[in-house]
Amino acid sequence: MTTPNEHMPGTPDDGLPDDAALSAMVYGSGHEVEATRLDQGATLVQPGEDNTLTGEVIDAPPAPPAEDAPPAPRVLEHRGDHEPLKVLPQWATSPEVFLAAAKREATFLASWVGHHGLRLPFVYLPKFLVRAGVGFGLCVRGLSRWVSDAENKATRTALMVGVRGTSEWKTLRKEHADGVRARLAGLAAAGTMSGVAGVTINTYTGAEGLTVAAIAAGTAAVTAFGIVGTKKVTKPILDTHEEQVPKLTMDLVSDALLTLGLGSMGEVKAGRAENKILRIFSTTGGVEIHVDLVPGATTAMVIERKDRLASALRRPLDTVWPENNHKANPGRLNLYIADKALSERRAVEWKLANKGVTNVFEPFPIGEDQRGRPVSVNLMYNNVVVGGLPGMGKTYLLRVLILGAMLDPRTELHIHELKGTGDLLALKPVAHVCQSGDDPDDFKALRDDLRNVREEMRRRSAFIRSLPREEVSESKVTDELANRYGLKPMLFVIDESQLAFKDPAYGGEIADLVEDVTRLGRALGIILILATQRPNKDAIPTAISALISIRICLRVGDQTTNDMVLGTSMYKAGHRATDLDPEAKGVALLAGEKADPQLVRSASVDGAASDKIVERSRVIREAKGLLTGMAAGDIPADLDHSTVVDHLLAVWPENDPEWANGKIWSDELAARLAEHKPTLYTGWDAAQVNAAAKRHGVTAKNVKHGTGANNVRKGLVRAEIVKAAGDVIALPDTTTEED
Numbered sequence: 001m002t003t004p005n006e007h008m009p010g011t012p013d014d015g016l017p018d019d020a021a022l023s024a025m026v027y028g029s030g031h032e033v034e035a036t037r038l039d040q041g042a043t044l045v046q047p048g049e050d051n052t053l054t055g056e057v058i059d060a061p062p063a064p065p066a067e068d069a070p071p072a073p074r075v076l077e078h079r080g081d082h083e084p085l086k087v088l089p090q091w092a093t094s095p096e097v098f099l100a101a102a103k104r105e106a107t108f109l110a111s112w113v114g115h116h117g118l119r120l121p122f123v124y125l126p127k128f129l130v131r132a133g134v135g136f137g138l139c140v141r142g143l144s145r146w147v148s149d150a151e152n153k154a155t156r157t158a159l160m161v162g163v164r165g166t167s168e169w170k171t172l173r174k175e176h177a178d179g180v181r182a183r184l185a186g187l188a189a190a191g192t193m194s195g196v197a198g199v200t201i202n203t204y205t206g207a208e209g210l211t212v213a214a215i216a217a218g219t220a221a222v223t224a225f226g227i228v229g230t231k232k233v234t235k236p237i238l239d240t241h242e243e244q245v246p247k248l249t250m251d252l253v254s255d256a257l258l259t260l261g262l263g264s265m266g267e268v269k270a271g272r273a274e275n276k277i278l279r280i281f282s283t284t285g286g287v288e289i290h291v292d293l294v295p296g297a298t299t300a301m302v303i304e305r306k307d308r309l310a311s312a313l314r315r316p317l318d319t320v321w322p323e324n325n326h327k328a329n330p331g332r333l334n335l336y337i338a339d340k341a342l343s344e345r346r347a348v349e350w351k352l353a354n355k356g357v358t359n360v361f362e363p364f365p366i367g368e369d370q371r372g373r374p375v376s377v378n379l380m381y382n383n384v385v386v387g388g389l390p391g392m393g394k395t396y397l398l399r400v401l402i403l404g405a406m407l408d409p410r411t412e413l414h415i416h417e418l419k420g421t422g423d424l425l426a427l428k429p430v431a432h433v434c435q436s437g438d439d440p441d442d443f444k445a446l447r448d449d450l451r452n453v454r455e456e457m458r459r460r461s462a463f464i465r466s467l468p469r470e471e472v473s474e475s476k477v478t479d480e481l482a483n484r485y486g487l488k489p490m491l492f493v494i495d496e497s498q499l500a501f502k503d504p505a506y507g508g509e510i511a512d513l514v515e516d517v518t519r520l521g522r523a524l525g526i527i528l529i530l531a532t533q534r535p536n537k538d539a540i541p542t543a544i545s546a547l548i549s550i551r552i553c554l555r556v557g558d559q560t561t562n563d564m565v566l567g568t569s570m571y572k573a574g575h576r577a578t579d580l581d582p583e584a585k586g587v588a589l590l591a592g593e594k595a596d597p598q599l600v601r602s603a604s605v606d607g608a609a610s611d612k613i614v615e616r617s618r619v620i621r622e623a624k625g626l627l628t629g630m631a632a633g634d635i636p637a638d639l640d641h642s643t644v645v646d647h648l649l650a651v652w653p654e655n656d657p658e659w660a661n662g663k664i665w666s667d668e669l670a671a672r673l674a675e676h677k678p679t680l681y682t683g684w685d686a687a688q689v690n691a692a693a694k695r696h697g698v699t700a701k702n703v704k705h706g707t708g709a710n711n712v713r714k715g716l717v718r719a720e721i722v723k724a725a726g727d728v729i730a731l732p733d734t735t736t737e738e739d
């Protein structure tokens with residue numbers, strides 16, 4: 001196999017004459033021709049042979065006219081012209097990449113040393129000693145042949161046969177005998193010198209020195225014999241396991257890309273176009289290769305043919321990851337080749353498992369990608385679908401999403417797990433609603449909860465509209481508004497949603513309500529997650545599916561299901577959850593977070609770990625007074641989304657006998673509120689009541705009551721409260737704003 005450059009004639013290592021040599025062969029110096037031929041091992045004219053050239057001398061043909069040099073291309077713009085040059089190499093600016101690569105190499109080195117270190121005394125040394133024996137035998141044989149001049153035996157015999165009995169014959173015999181004697185004498189001299197050396201060493205360094213010298217000489221001899229013996233045995237001494245996967249080389253990658261049939265094959269074959277490998281380097285858990293594909297080919301094409309690429313590279317499908325580089329050009333391929341398949345890697349630890357809180361308005365980590373880089377999702381202003389075959393890790397993934405949202409103590413959780421296995425019941429201590437089961441009561445409870453949420457959406461929508469424009473420039477519940485006005489983020493989860501939608505009694509209404517929540521809830525701080533084992537039209541009605549922005553697909557069985565979860569044409573574009581390894585649990589494709597779908601290995605949080613996180617969240621919520629609904633011991637159906645306006649009306653009858661003109665001091669209202677809802681209002685004073693009312697557009701006035709000193713204080717007007725409470729208008733459709 002060759003790299004693209006090696007196909008070019010004239011490169012130093014292609015074994016062919018370069019341009020200069022070729023022209024010399026045709027037009028010029030015979031020396032250069034000879035040199036070139038010598039290089040190629042060609043037979044030269046030998047001394048003594050007739051090397052006279054015969055024939056007519058003709059003039060060398062004139063040199064061909066130099067072709068007009070093509071005009072230099074006119075540069076219109078060069079993208080890099082205005083980019084500042086990088087001062088430091090990338091590894092220096094990205095210690096993470098550098099450390100990951102160093103760790104990878106060190107791990108490999110350690111495993112290599114361990115593997116061979118263990119075999120050295122038990123396998124390699126015995127093998128080497130056997131080879132040293134072979135080498136010794138070869139040396140003795142060689143020496144005896146040298147002493148007896150065995151090399152020349154055939155020539156000698158032939159010469160002697162012709163002159164038997166003559167003086168020449170005697171001379172030849174004598175010469176041979178003298179030669180043998182001289183070599184024997186040489187051997188004896190070498191033996192004697194060794195003996196003398198031994199005696200000398202013994203004299204000067206004693207027996208110990210002699211022993212050391214003998215060991216050194218013996219080791220050197222054994223090593224030398226071993227090397228001689230090893231040359232005779234072709235099998236390598238090191239135990240190199242059978243390579244099932246060919247070594248990753250530039251040639252392998254180039255050839256693999258060629259098999260994909262990208263660009264014009266004619267151009268590629270003619271050497272006018274190539275897949276240009278720009279960089280190849282070690283990175284976290286694998287190797288990354290940057291390639292500029294042949295002109296006209298795109299990375300999307302490679303992604304589409306990922307299976308063919310993996311086959312050509314002779315690697316498992318889930319170790320080969322072609323990716324776009326959006327900062328470069330559509331033909332720039334970033335190819336990551338992992339050392340290990342996903343199923344062989346360690347489970348991913350969740351970064352928030354032991355400490356930390358989240359802000360649900362910002363992304364939080366849910367796992368890692370194929371390279372071990374963290375993968376995060378931002379749930380706010382999104383709706384989510386999670387789909388996948390049973391047993392692939394849907395519950396684990398769903399749990400991480402819920403736990404992440406839960407670690408923002410403001411998030412109100414509504415969890416409906418309709419399978420009835422109680423997988424998510426462990427979240428009850430912090431959930432506003434948490435129920436498990438598929439009885440008619442469970443579907444009714446889901447319907448009621450959805451109705452309450454829709455009611456809350458109306459309330460929020462009206463409230464947001466009532467705020468001054470400068471406070472709601474985006475017409476949606478922001479982090480700031482959530483804090484300032486207690487508009488808690490809400491997470492509504494329906495696990496096994498297909499059961500809800502097909503329920504004969506409540507399914508229709510549930511579908512309508514879910515559609516409303518999906519369409520309008522996002523801007524109002526309400527996030528919906530639907531999870532299903534069988535993502536088809538029943539599991540997620542088309543009207544709802546179209547509104548879902550984050551799509552997470554664990555392994556599924558077919559193209560239709562793949563596209564139902566991830567979106568239309570995803571399968572065709574090469575984003576195939578059908579190809580995920582059934583052994584790799586918790587591995588999914590995540591669409592909607594980034595420009596391209598990405599792979600995510602969800603963090604592994606089992607039941608026990610989840611309990612601890614729930615406990616941690618409950619402590620925080622308790623301290624902040626944020627436990628509501630079931631978590632606070634209330635009945636789930638009593639979902640209370642009332643505001644201070646509702647509470648004021650509850651403690652302030654229309655014709656209050658004590659306060660005849662419809663106005664009350666705010667400190668009186670604070671006392672009544674504290675009695676009505678002690679958990680919310682204990683400790684409130686007049687100023688707090690006024691501030692809370694002001695958020696609903698009700699301003700405190702001076703209210704005169706009774707006689708005597710201090711009979712004029714700040715208070716509220718009931719008619720204004722009634723107006724604020726009734727200011728609930730139809731919901732606006734925020735879908736287009738969000739999209």
Ligand SMILES: Nc1ncnc2c1ncn2[C@@H]1O[C@H](COP(=O)(O)OP(=O)(O)OP(=O)(O)O)[C@@H](O)[C@H]1O
Nearest residue numbers: 347389390391392393394395396585586602603604
């Ligand atoms: N992210 C993960 N990391 C490691 N192992 C996981 C992960 N997710 C799931 N598993 C393993 O896979 C098993 C099945 O996961 P899970 O219960 O989430 O599947 P499921 O898709 O919800 O199945 P079902 O729909 O039948 O309940 C788990 O018991 C766990 O051992």
